[in-house]
Amino acid sequence: MRDHEHPPNKSGRGEEVDVELADMPSQRDDAGPNAPLIHRTEEDDNQPHNARTTPLTVQHSGNAFIWALTVAACVSGLLFGYDTGVISSTLVSIGTDLSSRHLTNLDKGLITSSTSFFALVASPTAGTLADTVGRKNIILFSDALFIFGALWQAFTSSVWGMILGRSVVGFAIGGASLIVPLYIAELAPSHLRGRLVTVTLLFITGGQVIAYLVGWAFSTMPGGWRWMVGLGAAPATAQIAMLVFMPETPRFLAKVQKEAEARAVLAKVYRGMLPDTSDLVAETMSAIKKEMLEEEEAQVQLKSTNSTSVIPPTLHSLLLHPPHARALTITCILQGLQQLCGFNSLMYFSATIFQRLRFSSPTLTSLSVAGTNFLFTIAAFNLIDRIGRRRILLITIPLMVLALLLCATAFSFVEAPQQHQVKAPENNAETIPDTRLPAIGILVAILLYVSTYAMGLGPVPWQQSELFPLSVRSLGSGLATATNWGCNTIVGLTFLPMMDLLTPTWTFVSYALVCLLGWLIIWHIYPETMGLGLEQVGELLKDGWGVKKSMDRLKAARRSTRALE
Template identity: 65%
Template sequence: MPGDVSKYSSQTEDKEEVEMSIMASRDPDHDSAPTAPLIEREDDQRETRNTPQTGGGNAFIWTLTLAACIGGLLFGYDTGVISSTLVSIGTDLSDRHLTSLDKGLITASTSFFALIASPFAGFFADRLGRKSIIIFSDILFTAGALWQAFTTSVWGMILGRSVVGLAIGGASMIVPLYIAELAPGHLRGRLTTVQLLLITGGQAVAYIIGWSFSSMPGGWRWMVGIGAIPAITQIFMLALMPETPRYLARIGQEEKARQILRKVYRNTTTDLTFTVDTTLAAIKKEILEEEDASTLLKQTTESPSSNKFVAGLTSLLTHPPHTRALVIACLLQGLQQAAGFNSLMYFSATIFQSLGFTNPTLTSLSIALTNFAFTVVAFYLIDRLGRRRSLLYTIPIMAVSLLLAAVMFRFVDLRGTEGAPAAQAGSVQPGLPHYLIVVALLLYVSSYATGLGPVPWQQSELFPLSVRSLGSSLSTATNWGLNTIVGLTFLPMMQGLTPTWTFVVYAAVCAVGWLAIWWCYPETMGMEIEEIGGLLQDGWGVKESMERLKRLKRAERRSGIGG
């Protein structure tokens, strides 16, 4: 106990020194400085300090973002290519046509193993660094792609997809965390959305490659094998990428963190030294505060543990601000999958095959291209319209689109079920209801890509540094858990419930999710990552965040007039 008291006293003194350094850096000459990372209660102070940085970033931050987001390209390619692969395999695996169970297992194995990998990715990211986990994911991507290309059995394909799932589980959690910890506050949403751009771009590329190889005997092997190329490329690019300044500060490499922050904020602020100093001081203050909270938690817990994972999990489940962050992140990630989007990514070619389209892979390309195009729209809107409003505006459109598809499915005769060859599926001549289903799905995809696609991946900004990796891991695991369920249940639901009621279920999920978001998701647009925890300190922070947004808009207008 004396050692604990001494440690706690030392942390308190360190925190006071950090607070004094922050106060000392704020003099009247810095009234017009860009966003500082700490929340103050006084309206006039907050308005001044929430004036955003300017500009679109610099070459350093964009190079890091694009290099990191190759993981998103791999993620998108491997989730998109399976749609074309499933309708191209024929009898190449185990000398028989794939059944619905085969397709479900091949598809769901990826998301199931992504679910397994994501919590471990967060655990190791805190010990080995964010960059190391991305490299390891690339190695798994390469191994999984090559295994799929050479396998001759259904279970071999499932194994290859499982290895890819481990890679996707790591990359899908670490890449947005890496970007969030590097990005300036006014660009964080946009830079994180770059990953979504490459994910959707990867899906579009997968459909194009799938279409190109669909008529070639054994062409599906090229479809899955090509996925190794960007993984190998990223491994070499990672040699030039630094760790995040927040991770470096946490492990005591403060000078390296400072050097990276100077590169990150260059050309985005008129006072680089002030911005770097206040950001680094805020990071250090957050680290000390979380260490204080961890020490107090151990002192008040009946079975105190020195295990950081157990301590972090306990904090996420029992400390109200952390619990609220976890609830929001898991809600968004769960809703993203429960709304059924990945049923289109995995089975769009199967759906269009059963609707009678002669080239289902080419028809599926319209889904992927729409997804990519509207992710570009999200890239420009997410730091202008905001996270909360993006969801509240687009989810109702998703629900209406799903209901339209549900109604149209009542007027079509589906073919090509349970292992039927593609020729049988093409025997149905598409009519108006078939094309209206395509239109409804395109409308659904466009609204999804503008809101529910990118926003959940802003999850890292909700958590303080001490639980950021673990919290992001758990919410990402929620994503992949629901993804697995969707992959396993979509085709059985289509056969058992009928397509109409399957799409009605997804529409109902959208409606319930919209109400939950309206109730508990605050607006975090433009806030520094160390600020956001203050919103969740005493509640969900929805009202406070919207009032803050109004003040920020007023400050921007005054700044524009003054400039």
């Protein structure tokens, strides 16, 4: 399917793009950047609809149906954000309520990392099941786990009970974090795909803001942390009710031979975008079936050349078919970098950090981190289809490195109290470190780091499904998401020990070095996918990493746009 994403023009609301539906030759590597949304093949000429030589107009902003689906699906993102954000306030509010003792660093690490570890387990499992039971049912099952895990945490009285509750939530997050972006990508019109997937990130960061607000509201209440974690059951219950009105994706329906239902969903997705959507629906279905047939033929050929392999066919294709393997490599590197840069150490332990720095309200200070993340994710929503995925990473990651080094420098002053000392009260000769200025410096550096992360490494890795064809999309996205959660687990387990053993200064220097290495890798292997249809992205990875080819296409598209203006 050639579904080309068109960059927005200057017309503002109600802007429209022209998409030509005409007889087209089979796809070639040198397809132009302004190729039509759908192309016809010889096989299509036998379909009972007429070829068009005049352009059809597609409404750029989408209809109420597709936006309602996006919002309903993104409730899972809200849950994802809430449950990862609320643990920061919870850890500093539990006191001795669990196992009748204060939490140790090991307790905090296990409570935090158990969520990411079981999300790691759930991601590839959900990816495999999504091709069997459907995308929608995975979201429903995740909601049930969110409810059970939230209530279990609220009523537990032991550290290990808390770890179990966080593990159940981890299963739910692992499934939701994989399926929701995939679900939206498979339903969205091509020209809205990047933005609609980024809406997921808006809900995640919004959920984190809500988590910090709830944490602040209940932080002074005895046992208030139980309300913090227990309230996570409410959005999940609401989403179960919404699922009644949510359809399955047309790609999955076509895959399980439910073509009539797939056509009905597509008709609703495109409703209002054209005076008559029947031809567009028919062309889209034809393109879906064509892609499925080509992928099946490729898998048969791969299986025949490796007939002795015991690896499942889809996994075999992902690992050994070069275009699929390149897509998997890129997505896994991006997802790994998203976590190993240390961002979620701030989501999990920001209140702990600000508590150590003697802020009067660590939870309220942490709200500034979550709020910055949310606001700059809105900026990413507006920029990701204008600046481009590759370019936005190459711009923001160096700023993240700078922010991390500034943070490390500020921590060095906190670690050297003899340089900044004031007399202690009660007229004695002792001195205590004056950490106010370094602490403010750390907060400013963290906010710079979070803002640049939110525009780049936050949303870009979750565009992963556009790099995979339908036949390997679920499993490929599942493995990439598992990489994310595996690295998240490492960060959750090692952050506090690194702060104690390496000192905060060298901990943040380590994260800066990871970001620098990631920038170099992105420069060499990550092609620009902005404005390219799903099939065109596959063409980029056909014979190599496609970086130069993608930049050439982007330049050609811009020249064409300027010529039209």
